[in-house]
Amino acid sequence: MQVTFNPKDTNTFASASLDRTIKIWNLGSPDPNFTLDAHQKGVNCVDYFTGGDKPYLITGSDDHTAKVWDYQTKSCVQTLEGHTHNVSAVCFHPELPIIITGSEDGTVRIWHATTYRLENTLNYGLERVWAIGYIKGSRRIVIGYDEGTIMVKIGREVPVASMDNSGKIIWAKHNEIQTVNIKSVGADIEVTDGERLPLAVKELGTCDLYPQSLKHNPNGRFVVVCGDGEYIIYTALAWRNRSFGSALEFVWSSDGEYAVRESSSKIKIFSKNFQEKKSVRPTFSAERIFGGTLLAMCSNDFICFYSWAECRLIRRIDVTVKNLYWADSGDLVAIASDTSFYILKYNRDVVQSYLDSGTPVDEQGVEDAFELLHETNERVRTGIWVGDCFIYNNSSWRLNYCVGGEVTTMFHLDRPMYLLGYLASQSRVYLIDKEFNVMGYTLLLSLIEYKTLVMRGDLERANEILPSIPKEHLNSVARFLESRGMIEDALEVATDPDYRFELAIQLGKLEIAREIAAEVQSESKWKQLGELAMSTGKLEMAEQCMKHAMDLSGLLLLYSSLGDAEGISRLASLSKEQGKNNVAFLCLFMLGKLEDCLQLLVESNRIPEAALMARSYLPSKVSEIVAIWRRDLNKVNPKAAESLADPREYPNLFEDWELALSVESKVAETRGVYPLAADYLNHADRSKMSLLEAFRNMQIDDEEPLVNGVLDYEAGEPNGHGLNSEEQNGEDGSQEEPVVVDADSNDGAVLVNGNEPEEEWGTNTEGTPSA
Numbered sequence: 001m002q003v004t005f006n007p008k009d010t011n012t013f014a015s016a017s018l019d020r021t022i023k024i025w026n027l028g029s030p031d032p033n034f035t036l037d038a039h040q041k042g043v044n045c046v047d048y049f050t051g052g053d054k055p056y057l058i059t060g061s062d063d064h065t066a067k068v069w070d071y072q073t074k075s076c077v078q079t080l081e082g083h084t085h086n087v088s089a090v091c092f093h094p095e096l097p098i099i100i101t102g103s104e105d106g107t108v109r110i111w112h113a114t115t116y117r118l119e120n121t122l123n124y125g126l127e128r129v130w131a132i133g134y135i136k137g138s139r140r141i142v143i144g145y146d147e148g149t150i151m152v153k154i155g156r157e158v159p160v161a162s163m164d165n166s167g168k169i170i171w172a173k174h175n176e177i178q179t180v181n182i183k184s185v186g187a188d189i190e191v192t193d194g195e196r197l198p199l200a201v202k203e204l205g206t207c208d209l210y211p212q213s214l215k216h217n218p219n220g221r222f223v224v225v226c227g228d229g230e231y232i233i234y235t236a237l238a239w240r241n242r243s244f245g246s247a248l249e250f251v252w253s254s255d256g257e258y259a260v261r262e263s264s265s266k267i268k269i270f271s272k273n274f275q276e277k278k279s280v281r282p283t284f285s286a287e288r289i290f291g292g293t294l295l296a297m298c299s300n301d302f303i304c305f306y307s308w309a310e311c312r313l314i315r316r317i318d319v320t321v322k323n324l325y326w327a328d329s330g331d332l333v334a335i336a337s338d339t340s341f342y343i344l345k346y347n348r349d350v351v352q353s354y355l356d357s358g359t360p361v362d363e364q365g366v367e368d369a370f371e372l373l374h375e376t377n378e379r380v381r382t383g384i385w386v387g388d389c390f391i392y393n394n395s396s397w398r399l400n401y402c403v404g405g406e407v408t409t410m411f412h413l414d415r416p417m418y419l420l421g422y423l424a425s426q427s428r429v430y431l432i433d434k435e436f437n438v439m440g441y442t443l444l445l446s447l448i449e450y451k452t453l454v455m456r457g458d459l460e461r462a463n464e465i466l467p468s469i470p471k472e473h474l475n476s477v478a479r480f481l482e483s484r485g486m487i488e489d490a491l492e493v494a495t496d497p498d499y500r501f502e503l504a505i506q507l508g509k510l511e512i513a514r515e516i517a518a519e520v521q522s523e524s525k526w527k528q529l530g531e532l533a534m535s536t537g538k539l540e541m542a543e544q545c546m547k548h549a550m551d552l553s554g555l556l557l558l559y560s561s562l563g564d565a566e567g568i569s570r571l572a573s574l575s576k577e578q579g580k581n582n583v584a585f586l587c588l589f590m591l592g593k594l595e596d597c598l599q600l601l602v603e604s605n606r607i608p609e610a611a612l613m614a615r616s617y618l619p620s621k622v623s624e625i626v627a628i629w630r631r632d633l634n635k636v637n638p639k640a641a642e643s644l645a646d647p648r649e650y651p652n653l654f655e656d657w658e659l660a661l662s663v664e665s666k667v668a669e670t671r672g673v674y675p676l677a678a679d680y681l682n683h684a685d686r687s688k689m690s691l692l693e694a695f696r697n698m699q700i701d702d703e704e705p706l707v708n709g710v711l712d713y714e715a716g717e718p719n720g721h722g723l724n725s726e727e728q729n730g731e732d733g734s735q736e737e738p739v740v741v742d743a744d745s746n747d748g749a750v751l752v753n754g755n756e757p758e759e760e761w762g763t764n765t766e767g768t769p770s771a
Helices: 348-356 445-456 459-468 471-483 487-493 497-507 510-520 523-535 539-549 552-562 565-578 581-590 594-603 607-617 619-634 638-643 657-670 677-684 691-701
Strands: 002-006 009-016 021-026 034-037 043-048 056-061 066-070 075-080 087-092 098-103 107-112 118-123 129-134 140-145 149-153 160-163 168-173 176-181 202-206 213-216 222-227 230-235 241-246 249-252 258-263 266-270 276-280 288-290 295-298 303-306 313-317 323-326 332-336 341-346 370-376 380-386 389-394 398-403 406-412 418-423 428-432 438-442
Touching: 002 043, 009 043, 009 056, 021 043, 056 087, 056 098, 066 098, 098 129, 107 129, 160 418, 168 213, 168 428, 213 249, 222 249, 241 258, 249 288, 258 288, 323 380, 332 380, 332 389, 380 418, 389 418, 389 445, 398 445, 406 471, 445 459, 445 471, 471 487, 471 497, 487 497, 497 510, 497 523, 510 523, 510 539, 523 539, 523 552, 539 552, 552 565, 552 581, 565 581, 581 594, 594 607, 594 619, 607 619, 619 638, 619 657, 657 691
Parallel strands: 043 087, 087 129, 160 213
Antiparallel strands: 002 009, 009 021, 021 034, 043 056, 056 066, 066 075, 087 098, 098 107, 107 118, 129 140, 140 149, 160 168, 168 176, 176 202, 213 222, 222 230, 230 241, 249 258, 258 266, 266 276, 288 295, 295 303, 303 313, 323 332, 332 341, 341 370, 380 389, 389 398, 398 406, 418 428, 428 438
């Protein structure tokens, strides 16, 4: 049914047969070397062990079992039972310590290659399994079924590695143990953040078991390897075996003691001298244990902390724990769950005094043993403590650090990486990926210490550390201070002009903001500062800022509010230079310079509006403007141009024309007079009649239509005529749309409709132009 060569002796192969036997053959010989009476029914498959020196092969049979054989002693080592139908495919994984069996019952079973414990059962509902394939160097396996194929990943991606405090890293590649030293990278080699370090790998030795975890003890002298239900403690330098035993899990204490979990109901504690001190049987099923300042035992729903010395209960916390990280000080601990992590403070003195008092501890432990400081809704992949700073990478593979509940992203990682440790001498945190590439990222300890002291309220000591922080990191410090509400301190620390300007504006420190705006010469900053100065009544500064920002609309508002005729006059000239004709028009209009307004409209090629304005305010100029209008309109529509009426030629078409001319000459000398604001009450209750009505009444009643030399009109007077304001023509004063002129003060305005000139324009029956 299947034949396979022996990878350790390629002249030898094995055959599996339905005659229930396995035969071992040599090339060149027609007779088998020997025969194994393997199973009670036919044998379907056979595979050799490739992962080490063991002379093993495995067979699968129609009797629903798989068997592991020692082909040197010709004895059965283990029978794997559990399949409910014929076993059709078997293999030893070439690198992972597992056996994979497939069956016609539709399942694939994964067994531990050393303990032969069933680790997992896969069932994808694709009917019978016929084939299993793998690639050396990959964690992928592929399974062939009646109804299709499935590819799966097995094992774990997290590299089995550990770094001590001096920068030496030890990792396990299967059973091979290798070491590198970060400090071997010379100072002359410049390595940027996130770049792979050029490390020289040295072979340290091999391990008798398959490493599933590897961890230095606190002082770095020893390394423990755990796997296959066992642990071995080695010396870190020479890789000599110092101790060993049974363990599903192994953890170190912060003092160098250690504990092992032999099963869910038995935990042993050992001294620094590798002597067993205590055996504990918890009252619950211990699924995980964690080391550190306290010994922690976890069920699926809660975690219990115990003292190392006497294994007394310190505190039970109801939380599902994924991982646990203790700070070196032993005062802070991070508890990571599936979706968030919690920073807790351990009140060591409270616990000690409680235990010394002899007060019995209930099943919840000492109530005030821990104090919850912060909760963050992020999943922690791996984490380490540096002082009071918790560094971790999250599910989005961002490298973050948390100080006092404030989370800061250091770097965005481009692939899965796992934290190894921190070297204070280099101010760098180191990570490793699944390919055993080591990368470093800069993290200044002085920056962390500063933030920690600020969080504790020790500003005096924090300010002592501040000078040691490089200039390029000061903006980060400033943003941290701002987040704490310390905006004035942030302004002192910040170096980025844009950021300092924002802070100065927040604080209302306009002088500082003005200095920054003058330094960077940003139009937007000048405008922002000008608006703030205006709103706070600092009008001189507002004027200066608006000039720098060329905020002509703002200047118009300022000067008109102050009644500053000189300012408005200067603004009129500036606006014309800048091409802001709307602002220029309003300035000239407020100054009573109507001739200049007309000239501006003509220069802007807004001749119809100039004609209407002349009709309303300067009747003597109408003929001149109409002549210009005719010439301009003649280029587009000669008939329409001919139809324009000049009041000198047809005064009968313009009501009160002669009266309008006399009013113009009468009030001309009053246009440049600007009464004081205090005189407003003298004008507030004046009649709302138009000038023409006033002059008619003057002719009747011989009354003077002028009051203190000023025109007396309100609704529908200067600001009611001429070009509309900025709001109608764009915020910047640009001429976006034709400005509609309101000419309600005269009853005989010239009307133009350029949309349909052929129908609207022409001469009347008397041969005179249409008005």
